[in-house]
Amino acid sequence: YERWDSPLYLVGESYGTTRAAGLSGYLIDRGIAFNGIVLVSSILNFQTARFHKGNDLPYILFLPTYTATAWYHKRLPEDLQASLKDALREAEEFAIGEYASALALGDRLPEERRKQVLSKLARLTGLRPEYVDLRDLRIHIWKFCKELLRDERRTVGRLDSRFKGIDADPSDSDPEHDPSMSAIMPPFTSMMNHYARTALGYKTDLVYEIFGGVKKPWDWGSAGEGHPDTSEALRRALSKNPYMKVFVASGYFDLATPYFATEYTLAHMGLDPTLRGNITTAEYEAGHMMYIHGPSLGRLRDDVAAFLSNT
Structure with a gap:
């Protein structure tokens, strides 16, 4: 299209943020620099979101989103x-602070201190103290989604924890499905099929695949031996191109890519102090796809427009 002299931008959402960050580092090494990158619902460092044995980081970083979810469903104390x-x-x-240091102590955590942490954890999650005790102070995402509204026989969503779901067996330990995904997929399927047929004039009997299996064939290379992390590629791109700006959007009710995990990743990139101002973050009272929430869509549009005008 002969647009080599035009401003260049990358936009990624969810797994697309993993790609966008990695691509920024890959291309800067080949002489292609970007004016800006927009990351929506980010996952750059997968250690922050993988509840693997011995990895306590997700329990710490998911906690504020558990609190936001409990707040939305009115499960927190009055204050x-x-x-x-x-x-x-x-x-x-x-x-x-207190929670991270308690988990770091593991079995060495003194009983009195454990009781204090347990009480605060129950207060901030809306979960029963007995359940928090049973889980050894570590609340897995799917356990939280199932347990928070168990007395209502309801679950909460992963992509957007504002949504409630109904399971066939309320006694199970994990949800049958993600109610937010179940609510979002049908209108997107209808909208895309309608758009393809009416606006584009493309008619086919092929099934429109919302996900399309894009995750399964990934070749992580050596990164697959541990937790994949493309934040280093983003750091390298910013260091080599100090004029590049990054806008990061997160939803408070996103249990797929929690906002606090994103903040942690950005704060652990080892970025030079002079470049930290190149990254702008914004949070919205919505989930993984914050643009399905009307007020958040308006804010996101204005925030991205302001970001583009300043790059």
């Missing part, structure tokens, strides 16, 4: 229900 921002601030401080 925390008063303000989402205040509740999140308390959850964040507890997560990276």
